[in-house]
Amino acid sequence: MANLLRISGLTVGYRTSRGMVRALDDVDLELGSEEFLAVVGESGCGKTTLGLSIIGLLPPRSAKVTSGSIDYKGVDLAKLDPNEMRRYRGSEVAMIFQEPLTSLNPLVRVGDQIAEAIVLRRQRKGSDQRTVGEVMQRLYRTDKSGFSRWPRLRSKIPRDLRDQVIEWLNLVRIPDPGQVIERYPFELSGGMRQRVMIAMALSQEPALLVADEPTTALDVTTQAQVLRLMKEIKDKLGTSILLVTHDLAVASQVADRAIVMYAGRIAEDSNIYDLFSSPLHPYTQGLLSCMPTGTKEGSNLKPIPGSIPDLTLEAVGCRFQPRCPRAMDVCLQKDPTLMNVKEGHKAACFLYER
Numbered sequence: 001m002a003n004l005l006r007i008s009g010l011t012v013g014y015r016t017s018r019g020m021v022r023a024l025d026d027v028d029l030e031l032g033s034e035e036f037l038a039v040v041g042e043s044g045c046g047k048t049t050l051g052l053s054i055i056g057l058l059p060p061r062s063a064k065v066t067s068g069s070i071d072y073k074g075v076d077l078a079k080l081d082p083n084e085m086r087r088y089r090g091s092e093v094a095m096i097f098q099e100p101l102t103s104l105n106p107l108v109r110v111g112d113q114i115a116e117a118i119v120l121r122r123q124r125k126g127s128d129q130r131t132v133g134e135v136m137q138r139l140y141r142t143d144k145s146g147f148s149r150w151p152r153l154r155s156k157i158p159r160d161l162r163d164q165v166i167e168w169l170n171l172v173r174i175p176d177p178g179q180v181i182e183r184y185p186f187e188l189s190g191g192m193r194q195r196v197m198i199a200m201a202l203s204q205e206p207a208l209l210v211a212d213e214p215t216t217a218l219d220v221t222t223q224a225q226v227l228r229l230m231k232e233i234k235d236k237l238g239t240s241i242l243l244v245t246h247d248l249a250v251a252s253q254v255a256d257r258a259i260v261m262y263a264g265r266i267a268e269d270s271n272i273y274d275l276f277s278s279p280l281h282p283y284t285q286g287l288l289s290c291m292p293t294g295t296k297e298g299s300n301l302k303p304i305p306g307s308i309p310d311l312t313l314e315a316v317g318c319r320f321q322p323r324c325p326r327a328m329d330v331c332l333q334k335d336p337t338l339m340n341v342k343e344g345h346k347a348a349c350f351l352y353e354r
Ligand SMILES: Nc1ncnc2c1ncn2[C@@H]1O[C@H](COP(=O)(O)OP(=O)(O)OP(=O)(O)O)[C@@H](O)[C@H]1O
Pocket: 014, 015, 016, 021, 022, 023, 041, 042, 043, 044, 045, 046, 047, 048, 049, 050, 059, 062, 246, 311
């Protein structure tokens, strides 16, 4: 599998009143083309920060990439200025968020939003130089300063574009797309909104899709449908997917590989089968033992004692050591690095140091 993305030594901090929060600390990660990678770990371990770093959407005032690189097809995304990054976002790397309402425009019909995304894609590819307004024949209410308000009349989407919008909605299995394109986001269910978001992101034909907890707000049946859809799309369009989830069951259903994050670092990186059948890191073992399964429930679930460390403090030794049932003396003194334990399976733990 050829590499699409290679992250090396990525360190990201947030300035806060309590000091610098080290949200990512020396993260190394490779992602192959057409690979489905899950990023798992407890709340606050840096999963979203990793996704936002790749897409260039870290909050500019508080976040700082202090070191490292994000090599995407030979370009270091971490060094691009916001304008340059805009060229990559959407067309090369797209992101979908947990709550689609935050990303969809509430005042614009769903069909218009997807059509607009397709027109922008055409412009970027150079196949169509016309503006969105020219293509869509949209009428804006414009105030004296020239500021565009919401469309006064709905756009007239040209026939070929409308067919494409419907095609994308069919791909994400939206029933009756001809009718859905006329609706506003608030008129759709959460599952349908999430599919619209996926359709919009995919209509940009990105090589990499970063999805941050895309199914967390959905009921289990819809969650399963959306996840299956993402996997189908990966196979059909060859898109690499980086799926952020705190849910190990979700990761096991769809991903080829997973990384387990703990306090801003990668604790384990493995193909999905080995991660679940023979987890190496005591943290992964702990996560798995508190995962409900068909035969294990209630009193059989063992939570990991303690909580993640304060990320404003400099770490001495292994970050997981205070909670680790297998901690040794060395874990108090040295910070373990991610090492190859066997083919396709890495762990950052002194238990495996040879
Ligand atoms: N804008 C911000 N300002 C300050 N600190 C932040 C900001 N965003 C995240 N953090 C901190 O960075 C660390 C990592 O946060 P991040 O959101 O990446 O975690 P996460 O793994 O996505 O968690 P969750 O599962 O809850 O979404 C946390 O300690 C968090 O408090």
